[in-house]
Amino acid sequence: MQDEVIENLIEQFRxxxxxxxxxxxxxxxxxxxxxxERAEKFANAIIEAKNKIGFCKICGxxxxxxxxxxxxxxxxxxxxxxxxPKDILAMEKVKNYDGVYHVLFGTISPLEHRGPDQIKIKExxxxxxxxxxxxxxxxxNPDVEGEATAMYISKILSPLGVKVTRLAQGIAxxxxxxxxxxxTLSKALEDRKQI
Amino acid sequence: MQDEVIENLIEQFRxxxxxxxxxxxxxxxxxxxxxxERAEKFANAIIEAKNKIGFCKICGxxxxxxxxxxxxxxxxxxxxxxxxPKDILAMEKVKNYDGVYHVLFGTISPLEHRGPDQIKIKExxxxxxxxxxxxxxxxxNPDVEGEATAMYISKILSPLGVKVTRLAQGIAxxxxxxxxxxxTLSKALEDRKQI
Numbered sequence: 001m002q003d004e005v006i007e008n009l010i011e012q013f014r015x016x017x018x019x020x021x022x023x024x025x026x027x028x029x030x031x032x033x034x035x036x037e038r039a040e041k042f043a044n045a046i047i048e049a050k051n052k053i054g055f056c057k058i059c060g061x062x063x064x065x066x067x068x069x070x071x072x073x074x075x076x077x078x079x080x081x082x083x084x085p086k087d088i089l090a091m092e093k094v095k096n097y098d099g100v101y102h103v104l105f106g107t108i109s110p111l112e113h114r115g116p117d118q119i120k121i122k123e124x125x126x127x128x129x130x131x132x133x134x135x136x137x138x139x140x141n142p143d144v145e146g147e148a149t150a151m152y153i154s155k156i157l158s159p160l161g162v163k164v165t166r167l168a169q170g171i172a173x174x175x176x177x178x179x180x181x182x183x184t185l186s187k188a189l190e191d192r193k194q195i
Numbered sequence: 196m197q198d199e200v201i202e203n204l205i206e207q208f209r210x211x212x213x214x215x216x217x218x219x220x221x222x223x224x225x226x227x228x229x230x231x232e233r234a235e236k237f238a239n240a241i242i243e244a245k246n247k248i249g250f251c252k253i254c255g256x257x258x259x260x261x262x263x264x265x266x267x268x269x270x271x272x273x274x275x276x277x278x279x280p281k282d283i284l285a286m287e288k289v290k291n292y293d294g295v296y297h298v299l300f301g302t303i304s305p306l307e308h309r310g311p312d313q314i315k316i317k318e319x320x321x322x323x324x325x326x327x328x329x330x331x332x333x334x335x336n337p338d339v340e341g342e343a344t345a346m347y348i349s350k351i352l353s354p355l356g357v358k359v360t361r362l363a364q365g366i367a368x369x370x371x372x373x374x375x376x377x378x379t380l381s382k383a384l385e386d387r388k389q390i
Contacts, residue, residue: 005259009244012237015229016222027211029281031241032248032257034210039245042207043238046226049204050234053227062227064200086224 006032058127060103060120061085076100076131081124081138081153083107083146091139099137102127107145108152116152124153128162135163142169201227253322255298255315256280271295271326276319276333276348278302278341286334294332297322302340303347311347319348323357330358337364 002010006028013024031039055061056068062085063069070088078099082088088101106119127133138153140146154164170188171180180188197205201223208219226234250256251263257280258264265283273294277283283296301314322328333348335341349359365383366375375383 003248003257003259003264005244005247006257009240012240015225015233015237017225018218018221023213025284026213028244029257029284030210030212032244033280034245036245038210039241042210043241045204045207046234046238046241049200049223049227050229050231052200053198062198062201062224064198069198085228089220089224 055085055103059101060105060123061088061101071100074098074100076127077134079124079127079131079133079136081136081140083140083149087139099135102136104140104149107140107149109145109148119149121153121156125156128157128160133162135165138164138166142167250280250298254296255300255318256283256296266295269293269295271322272329274319274322274326274328274331276331276335278335278344282334294330297331299335299344302335302344304340304343314344316348316351320351323352323355328357330360333359333361337362 009028009031010021010024013019013027014021016024019027031042052064053062054064056063056071057066058071059068061068061070065072075098079102080091080097080099081102081104082091083104083106085103088103091097091101102120102124104119104121104124106114108114108116108119124136128136136153136157138150140149150166154166157164168191169184170191171177171184177185204223204226205216205219208214208222209216211219214222226237247259248257249259251258251266252261253266254263256263256265260267270293274297275286275292275294276297276299277286278299278301280298283298286292286296297315297319299314299316299319301309303309303311303314319331323331331348331352333345335344345361349361352359363386364379365386366372366379372380
């Protein structure tokens, strides 16, 4: 037995990734219990982010400016290619990467009839010549579509004299060999390095 | 390197209970990636809840009406006394409880100089006579303050001929004896029941 207004707020919180009914309920109650000022700030932050955030003109990352702070401040000769703006977040955990990014907004997928024209490959080629890019690091996911996309990029960029690399694949650091799947293990064996 | 607008939205999500930076980041990105309509609905739900939700005039539960649906529809002769509106949520998981609630908005705590006058005890007494309450179930937490509050309520209500009960304390259902703490075990032993 719950009021519609509360139920509606819970439903909104449930639209967030990984949030079930119980967490949504806790979030809703925390808003209701909190100060009116906090609720207002929260609501404004949502509206403001949605209204002001667009895509960086150069790399496609989310930003409230024309050009994102990464493109503005870092070495544009090294470009890390990712599928989604979210993936930039993940890569940024690597503190000593000083290059920039390029968001493809998708991957090549023959099964879903998505070719190179449906993702931002043309824009990548443009950047290669504009910024004299020296290395393109392809950081698409290690799955079928990600691999196909990486292969395609390598095929069209290598003739231009650009070094194309791919994130190494193998067993995750700190993980247990016992739990590694066979495809990962076979890849790790294939790409073994002399020490 | 992140824009202020995004950082602000992440900060807002971090104010929710149990949400760390990484989850807040995922929530913020989901809002930014989503449709403008969804962001608007979300923001409105927060503002609407904060503006419309008040306390039930009878029990103190959150509601957007004068009297909450529980007080409106259920047996007012059985009153379950809880510390916070949140605790009503927990109790409502018990599907066959047909009584109503009374929120104390706190507990008696000699250490923090909080006596019976600082919590809604007077209002409880009022209800006892208004609704001819037959049983008061004290569902405060099984800690020092919760126990003190339960004792106090029992002391003032018993002379009025009201049956005062307390939630049973013992080992949690489905739990493992091995992991039960000694206070819980000693309480469970003390309150053992013939089978």
